[in-house]
Amino acid sequence: MSVTAPLGFRAAGVAAGIKSGGARDLALIVNDGPSRAAAGVFTANRVQAAPVLWSRQVLTGGRVHAVVLNSGGANACTGPLGFQDTHATAEKVAAALGDSAGEIAVCSTGLIGERLPMDALLAGVDLAVSQVSRDGGLAAADAIRTTDTVSKISFKRGEGGYMVGGMAKGAGMLAPGLATMLCVITTDADLPAEQLDATLREATRLTFDRLDTDGCMSTNDTVLLLASGASGVTPDPAEFGRLVQGVCADLARQLLIDAEGATKAIAVEVVGAASEDDALAVARAVCRSNLLKCAIHGEDPNWGRVLSAVGTTAAAFEPDRINVAINGVWICRGGAAGDDRAKVDLRPRDVTITIDLSAGPHSATVHTTDLTAAYVHENSAYSS
Amino acid sequence: MSVTAPLGFRAAGVAAGIKSGGARDLALIVNDGPSRAAAGVFTANRVQAAPVLWSRQVLTGGRVHAVVLNSGGANACTGPLGFQDTHATAEKVAAALGDSAGEIAVCSTGLIGERLPMDALLAGVDLAVSQVSRDGGLAAADAIRTTDTVSKISFKRGEGGYMVGGMAKGAGMLAPGLATMLCVITTDADLPAEQLDATLREATRLTFDRLDTDGCMSTNDTVLLLASGASGVTPDPAEFGRLVQGVCADLARQLLIDAEGATKAIAVEVVGAASEDDALAVARAVCRSNLLKCAIHGEDPNWGRVLSAVGTTAAAFEPDRINVAINGVWICRGGAAGDDRAKVDLRPRDVTITIDLSAGPHSATVHTTDLTAAYVHENSAYSS
Structure with a gap:
């Protein structure tokens, strides 16, 4: 083996x-x-x-x-x-x-x-x-x-x-x-x-x-x-x-x-990007948003935190053409509220956040986890 | 008023x-x-x-x-x-x-x-x-x-x-x-x-x-x-x-x-930088290290997490010339262990992390907080 x-x-x-x-x-x-x-x-x-x-x-x-x-x-x-x-x-x-x-x-x-x-x-x-x-x-x-x-x-x-x-x-x-x-x-x-x-x-x-x-x-x-x-x-x-x-x-x-303290495995999938580099930059920025990672931990489909992370990148996009789905429900369409957020089921361990930049044919996926109190505990005491 | x-x-x-x-x-x-x-x-x-x-x-x-x-x-x-x-x-x-x-x-x-x-x-x-x-x-x-x-x-x-x-x-x-x-x-x-x-x-x-x-x-x-x-x-x-x-x-x-859930106010002070931009880039990278922010929460003077954050930047420095002090104790000298980490008192709310890049005369300070379970709780439930 x-x-x-x-x-x-x-x-x-x-x-x-x-x-x-x-x-x-x-x-x-x-x-x-x-x-x-x-x-x-x-x-x-x-x-x-x-x-x-x-x-x-x-x-x-x-x-x-x-x-x-x-x-x-x-x-x-x-x-x-x-x-x-x-x-x-x-x-x-x-x-x-x-x-x-x-x-x-x-x-x-x-x-x-x-x-x-x-x-x-x-x-x-x-x-x-x-x-x-x-x-x-x-x-x-x-x-x-x-x-x-x-x-x-x-x-x-x-x-x-x-x-x-x-x-x-x-x-x-x-x-x-x-x-x-x-x-x-x-x-x-x-x-x-x-x-x-x-x-x-x-x-x-x-x-x-x-x-x-x-x-x-x-x-x-x-x-x-x-x-x-x-x-x-x-x-x-x-x-x-x-x-x-x-x-x-x-x-x-x-x-x-097995990531420290994680309760969710989050796939951030960016589609419709002008280049693979753009798709990756956006996916990484979203994966690094502590606020979003906390929201997913709380099973809160907070697409506003997705958009505020996307907005920190230099990728090609128009804010009012971005669509976001969480676990398949397009809760943000055209940069504003879309389908009913109550339809999003965030109870499963696996969560997929799909971001459509409407700017081209390229895509990329980056994987992250939620941010939890257990992560904080594990990393506050690691060396002591 | x-x-x-x-x-x-x-x-x-x-x-x-x-x-x-x-x-x-x-x-x-x-x-x-x-x-x-x-x-x-x-x-x-x-x-x-x-x-x-x-x-x-x-x-x-x-x-x-x-x-x-x-x-x-x-x-x-x-x-x-x-x-x-x-x-x-x-x-x-x-x-x-x-x-x-x-x-x-x-x-x-x-x-x-x-x-x-x-x-x-x-x-x-x-x-x-x-x-x-x-x-x-x-x-x-x-x-x-x-x-x-x-x-x-x-x-x-x-x-x-x-x-x-x-x-x-x-x-x-x-x-x-x-x-x-x-x-x-x-x-x-x-x-x-x-x-x-x-x-x-x-x-x-x-x-x-x-x-x-x-x-x-x-x-x-x-x-x-x-x-x-x-x-x-x-x-x-x-x-x-x-x-x-x-x-x-x-x-x-x-x-x-008053930052959400914070128990420490951390000043990350970079000195000896080749430019103010370099000093800022290093300070910001250190301020964004979740692992370091957890360590400070746990009152653990984990300078290794400081160096691993510094190493992600493009700033001018040689790894073996970096010195790091936490609350005035130079626990990392020349990129390796320095003074006794037991001398660092992390009980006060205010924490100063000083990073000497030994690369020039410029400096900058960025302020952050520790990462706590309270931050996670507050931001897991904010919209629900």
């Missing part, structure tokens, strides 16, 4: 003692090949954690032998010593695998600004190396959780029998430029790094990048795609793209459903 | 029945001159309420005889009929004053998307006209409240005996491009409309525009400055500017303190 669904991958998830309480906190994924082709996308935040700086460099080579991931600490804003910690972690994995550190990717997640407990972490690497197996995918997915209430995994089978599998973590700080998320996708298809890169960028652009639960962008976001080639199948590029995008979409949906 | 502190102004605040429950909901301010010079600034939102479209047009003439303001309904997103309602309101005031509607400004605040109850509103205008007096400033300030828990008023005396007075409302949707706020400032100084305009723009740029409680920009924001000239004093422009800015700053502080 998960990252070990494809042939050629072994994984482990162990309790290294980085987190207090004895939960799993260190995951290792090893690509046994024959290929080690890999691609990665990283946070657009200009403040980047040490493991992001390290792994970005590793991925320029297009090859990854193993990925080591820890929860319990982000190793972000930790200065040169934090970078040395990441380097030492990669060296430790490399030594255990009889390889050089240049093909070892590192990911971290947790609190920003604190050094990792390196004694515990390096001992955990030894333990993980001793436990990696073809059955380790679920344990690995479990080990990268922070405030996630469940593990997130997915896998799909392609034509000719190759597989794509994945695991992810992330429950808050989910915003464009990826989320506070770590995600590793594996495949036993045989493809060069360049094609993995193009496939991954397109898939993340249409999935993780269209998730915005709280407008906050993390310092640690990383999505990796590793190919072992062990199935011997070289798939059709379009089919492979659909599979990778499918796994990403599946994982993105799981992140959304 | 308030808008009637300067000579030449009468005001009233009455219960017209626009709000349910019998609270005051209609205010009228009349400028008896001899001058009627006036200036206005309005929301930057592209979706603009009917009264904003109307009053913007009135202000192009640089003269205002009276301002009529209502709470209980924003008259935004109400289409051509909503605009007719604003026009009819102005005509009603004009007829009562024996004037034309072209010098009557109109402001509305409340729910977006619903027509105003015009019978009640127009009868309220008659009542207000019958009650306007030199003592009516407080009643007018009371009548424009929505979720405001208190009236906001201010006044200052200039050299030579002229006065500047003001009233404002606004408790949520406070963000750049003004807040969901209505504000009327009056003076009995004798100054031309062009000078009032320049003074008002500079004052709002440095006060109301630097308030961002929830990142949400309203459709109705209006700040008006009316001069009666009744004192006969033509003040020094610099002193007049300081007075108007002082009244705006005083009112802005009152808005911040």
Whole structure:
């Protein structure tokens, strides 16, 4: 399952003692090949954690032998010593695998600004190396959780029998430029790094990048795609793209459903835009309106808050030609009140807000959640 | 007091029945001159309420005889009929004053998307006209409240005996491009409309525009400055500017303190920026971080969330040269952990977050509040 669904991958998830309480906190994924082709996308935040700086460099080579991931600490804003910690972690994995550190990717997640407990972490690497197996995918997915209430995994089978599998973590700080998320996708298809890169960028652009639960962008976001080639199948590029995008979409949906404190999964769908960029700008602005997110939490179809968010963008539209539907009821037509708002049923968990800009043929959808007292509670006490 | 502190102004605040429950909901301010010079600034939102479209047009003439303001309904997103309602309101005031509607400004605040109850509103205008007096400033300030828990008023005396007075409302949707706020400032100084305009723009740029409680920009924001000239004093422009800015700053502080659900008043002060625009961009990004606002609510000096917000901007900085102080304790130095976070006392209501970008001599401060469960509750139930 998960990252070990494809042939050629072994994984482990162990309790290294980085987190207090004895939960799993260190995951290792090893690509046994024959290929080690890999691609990665990283946070657009200009403040980047040490493991992001390290792994970005590793991925320029297009090859990854193993990925080591820890929860319990982000190793972000930790200065040169934090970078040395990441380097030492990669060296430790490399030594255990009889390889050089240049093909070892590192990911971290947790609190920003604190050094990792390196004694515990390096001992955990030894333990993980001793436990990696073809059955380790679920344990690995479990080990990268922070405030996630469940593990997130997915896998799909392609034509000719190759597989794509994945695991992810992330429950808050989910915003464009990826989320506070770590995600590793594996495949036993045989493809060069360049094609993995193009496939991954397109898939993340249409999935993780269209998730915005709280407008906050993390310092640690990383999505990796590793190919072992062990199935011997070289798939059709379009089919492979659909599979990778499918796994990403599946994982993105799981992140959304598990977002901190959320009780609603809100799809903001913009149609009739003059360009895809316009559609995205409008959808993102609406997803970031705290007032709207509160209203949806209260099951109040407050389309006025939709329009006031649309009005903050530079997208092409005329205010008196905008139509808004909530769960299929067009309660705003031509920029003014439309159908009876009492007809809108906001009791289901899934809510769709459709905004028709009447300005062109383009569209885009961004997903967010409601804003709740539980979100406030969880994020008021996270580090204390 | 308030808008009637300067000579030449009468005001009233009455219960017209626009709000349910019998609270005051209609205010009228009349400028008896001899001058009627006036200036206005309005929301930057592209979706603009009917009264904003109307009053913007009135202000192009640089003269205002009276301002009529209502709470209980924003008259935004109400289409051509909503605009007719604003026009009819102005005509009603004009007829009562024996004037034309072209010098009557109109402001509305409340729910977006619903027509105003015009019978009640127009009868309220008659009542207000019958009650306007030199003592009516407080009643007018009371009548424009929505979720405001208190009236906001201010006044200052200039050299030579002229006065500047003001009233404002606004408790949520406070963000750049003004807040969901209505504000009327009056003076009995004798100054031309062009000078009032320049003074008002500079004052709002440095006060109301630097308030961002929830990142949400309203459709109705209006700040008006009316001069009666009744004192006969033509003040020094610099002193007049300081007075108007002082009244705006005083009112802005009152808005911040009364922001929906807030328990902390947070000043985000950016220093060492390469430009004032950079400083503002960074301050605004930090003010909009829900995660940081939750942390401050929980009295958690989470500087990692400050840095992750700074990293989303395009401002000039090197991540490893950023310093952050919370309430005077430099807990982040050189982009990594600095002084002991246990030294930060976050119990006072006022919190100052200082961000030193180490990139130049410029600075700016933006004010926000914490994010609380009370904010969520208030905004989940506002229209239901």
